[in-house]
């Protein structure tokens with residue numbers, strides 16, 4: 001009897017572990033997600049409902065962000081509450097879109113266990129509504145532009161503690177390790193920051209088309225090379241570094257890969273030191289430039305076939321000043337909205353996109369011991385998990401028989 005119990009416990013544990021790619025997306029599908037601007041800036045006053053209206057589909061995921069510990073920042077209302085946590089009401093628009101929460105540490109040394117437990121509790125509340133939750137912790141840690149960046153020695157223990165506490169207290173949340181893409185000069189290497197496969201659920205990258213490396217600081221507009229994103233993620237050309245992120249981290253450890261933030265920058269104006277604006281030549285034009293980038297991966301059959309672990313992407317729907325240039329990263333506004341949505345429609349016709357359902361499904365619970373299993377938002381995701389569990393159950397049934 002005891003042996004049976006032991007074997008059963010083992011069965012469930014192993015099944016959960018093996019089936020345990022958190023928030024797995026069905027084979028052959030991609031989740032199209034949006035980082036929208038809820039502030040009152042130029043690209044602002046956007047909402048999830050407005051995004052879905054423009055798309056004509058329900059985006060599969062929405063990006064949001066906060067600091068850890070939360071830092072009140074009135075300029076980010078209504079995206080954030082007065083206490084600096086994400087205003088989830090803005091994301092609770094009646095679909096079951098996944099919630100992709102970027103969490104920026106305030107520093108390398110002052111994120112406490114209590115802060116992490118508070119975040120876990122916050123995520124559990126969102127999961128309880130039947131939403132898949134992702135947390136992208138300390139993104140772009142391999143660059144020197146964030147206060148927590150550019151220090152692998154201090155980063156690794158911070159990450160491991162974060163992952164351990166989150167996975168113990170909010171086991172259904174997928175933790176995303178997401179550095180900045182490393183270019184040919186190798187200023188932002190990945191490997192010093194890799195905490196090990198046991199501490200990562202999904203791998204991701206920030207990557208953008210702003211121009212060729214040689215054209216920095218990007219005060220010109222040029223179309224992207226037709227394989228630009230493969231150059232970046234898989235060392236397939238001069239714009240990328242020498243290490244294939246996709247093979248080294250996604251393929252080697254069978255981790256789903258998300259392009260966590262992305263877009264093509266249409267470089268509009270140089271902001272001069274006296275505040276005046278100097279227009280930048282449109283080059284090939286806004287539509288051509290933006291679509292050349294998205295055509296290099298999302299709207300590209302060969303890319304999708306070559307990189308099946310590419311499961312999710314977030315379009316950065318913002319207009320912002322960077323390196324003294326006004327850049328429009330948006331795809332989901334004029335003049336690019338219509339060709340972009342046509343691209344999505346084509347993918348949808350081929351059944352390649354996993355959209356959100358318009359009503360939140362009640363979360364399905366499996367067994368009482370399998371708290372680590374994921375809440376699947378579609379029945380096809382559910383059956384993928386079951387398919388993986390089946391052979392394990394068979395195997396362990398044999399083990400039970402042997403123990404007898």
Ligand SMILES: *[C@@H]1O[C@H](CO)[C@@H](O)[C@H](O)[C@H]1NC(C)=O
Pocket residue numbers: 039040041042043044045
């Ligand atoms: C957003 O709303 C604010 C307040 O109503 C307004 O001042 C601002 O111009 C709006 N911005 C955009 C981009 O619509």
Ligand SMILES: *[C@@H]1O[C@H](CO)[C@@H](O)[C@H](O)[C@H]1NC(C)=O
Pocket residue numbers: 069106107108109110147
């Ligand atoms: C954490 O440390 C950073 C960098 O040293 C500092 O800017 C921030 O104010 C600190 N935050 C807290 C809550 O201690």
Ligand SMILES: *[C@@H]1O[C@H](CO)[C@@H](O)[C@H](O)[C@H]1NC(C)=O
Pocket residue numbers: 151153154
């Ligand atoms: C990086 O972190 C280590 C360990 O905490 C610390 O000793 C070192 O001073 C940090 N380096 C920088 C450049 O901050």
Ligand SMILES: *[C@@H]1O[C@H](CO)[C@@H](O)[C@H](O)[C@H]1NC(C)=O
Pocket residue numbers: 272273274275276
């Ligand atoms: C501001 O700076 C730009 C670029 O240096 C210059 O062309 C322009 O004349 C200046 N405008 C004024 C009002 O000084």
Ligand SMILES: *[C@@H]1O[C@H](CO)[C@@H](O)[C@H](O)[C@H]1NC(C)=O
Pocket residue numbers: 223284287288289291292295
């Ligand atoms: C952009 O323009 C070039 C040159 O006319 C053309 O070859 C290319 O197909 C265009 N790309 C898009 C996405 O419109």
